[in-house]
Amino acid sequence: MAKNQYSDEQKNKVFNEEFMPHIDSLYNFAHRLTFDEDDAKDLVQDTYLKAYRFIESFEQGTNAKAWLFRILKNSFINDFRKKSKQPPKVDYQEVETFYNSDDVDRPITTDLRAETLKDMIGDEISNALNSLDVDFRTVIILCDLEGFKYDEMAKILDIPIGTVRSRLHRARNLLKEKLSSYAKKMGYI
Amino acid sequence: MGLKNVINNLFGSKEENDCMKVLDMLDSILDEEANPAETQKFKEHIEKCMPCYEKYNLDKSIKELLRVRCNHSKPPAGLVDSIRLQISQSGRA
Numbered sequence: 692m693a694k695n696q697y698s699d700e701q702k703n704k705v706f707n708e709e710f711m712p713h714i715d716s717l718y719n720f721a722h723r724l725t726f727d728e729d730d731a732k733d734l735v736q737d738t739y740l741k742a743y744r745f746i747e748s749f750e751q752g753t754n755a756k757a758w759l760f761r762i763l764k765n766s767f768i769n770d771f772r773k774k775s776k777q778p779p780k781v782d783y784q785e786v787e788t789f790y791n792s793d794d795v796d797r798p799i800t801t802d803l804r805a806e807t808l809k810d811m812i813g814d815e816i817s818n819a820l821n822s823l824d825v826d827f828r829t830v831i832i833l834c835d836l837e838g839f840k841y842d843e844m845a846k847i848l849d850i851p852i853g854t855v856r857s858r859l860h861r862a863r864n865l866l867k868e869k870l871s872s873y874a875k876k877m878g879y880i
Numbered sequence: 881m882g883l884k885n886v887i888n889n890l891f892g893s894k895e896e897n898d899c900m901k902v903l904d905m906l907d908s909i910l911d912e913e914a915n916p917a918e919t920q921k922f923k924e925h926i927e928k929c930m931p932c933y934e935k936y937n938l939d940k941s942i943k944e945l946l947r948v949r950c951n952h953s954k955p956p957a958g959l960v961d962s963i964r965l966q967i968s969q970s971g972r973a
Contacts, residue, residue: 706967711960719954732959739963740970749954804934805941816942816949834911835946840911860907868940 694853695747697701702746710813711759716756717763720832724767724825734775738763754843760833761847802880810879812869833837834859898925900933910939 717738721731729773740764742749749758806818820831832838833847845852874880902925908914909922926933 714955714960716951718959719951719953723950724952727939728956731953732956735959736954736963736966743967743970749904801938803938808938808941808945811945814949816945817952820888820946820950831946832950835943836950841911857908859911863907863942866942867938 695750696748705744705746705749705751706743710739710759711758713756714739717759719836720760721763721767721867722756723821723828724833725771726821730771732780734763734766737766737770741766756837757839757843757847760837760839764847780792801867801871803867804876807874807879808870811873815870815873819866819873822869823862823865826858827865830859830861831854831862831866899929902926902929902932903935906936906939909944910935 694850714735718731718735721734722728725731730784738788745762749755782806788856820828823831829848833844834841840854841846841855844855848855850858871880902922905914905918905922909919912923926936
């Protein structure tokens with residue numbers, strides 16, 4: 692199974708130089724998935740322990756950040772969601788079917804203007820992001836916060852690139868609707 | 881493509897069709913996934929089309945705001961040490 696044989700010294704070098712620099716991004720991702728500091732900490736710790744255990748399947752010089760994000764996302768789905776007593780709030784299949792209707796692809800008409808966003812100096816954008824269903828939230832985090840390319844996102848999420856595109860498009864429309872309703876509530880528009 | 885697109889392609893004006901084609905590229909442009917020809921076409925269009933420029937500007941501003949405002953949760957002190965400790969213990973086991 693193992694692709695590469697590393698000495699302990701090499702393992703530590705890869706771990707320190709290629710894996711550890713991404714801890715801030717991984718923690719932010721974990722925190723936005725779980726909304727809990729302790730759970731986020733556990734998830735990041737678990738990700739690094741797994742990365743070390745399976746370090747021989749990591750090709751040096753390839754994208755360590757994408758590899759770590761993939762491990763974290765899988766841990767979240769397989770371990771964390773199972774452990775937590777609450778079932779996921781929304782069944783994703785249902786959401787995908789609903790949002791696959793033509794209505795969502797229609798360019799949304801919004802009164803929101805770029806200038807209005809400048810007035811949102813508080814946590815509105817962060818709250819709007821957190822209000823999205825986890826699968827939509829995830830694509831925004833990977834693309835807009837972390838700057839992953841579509842092909843990297845496809846690998847991290849194990850979905851085709853076309854699904855990355857459509858999910859991202861829907862996520863952005865939902866985010867805009869949320870921001871627009873905040874702006875209305877605050878009397879900006 | 882939705883039914884609306886099909887109808888617009890059949891009956892819509894040329895301008896509307898141009899806007900729709902350009903807006904289909906919006907995500908790729910924002911995420912720097914479009915090819916040079918698409919990028920060129922997009923740039924030329926938004927220079928002369930205010931509604932499309934505004935849609936682009938809004939999406940671009942949201943993308944920037946997300947990057948600047950949503951990256952603030954930092955790992956708690958001690959997490960790095962705790963990870964290193966666990967790894968050195970697992971190595972010895």
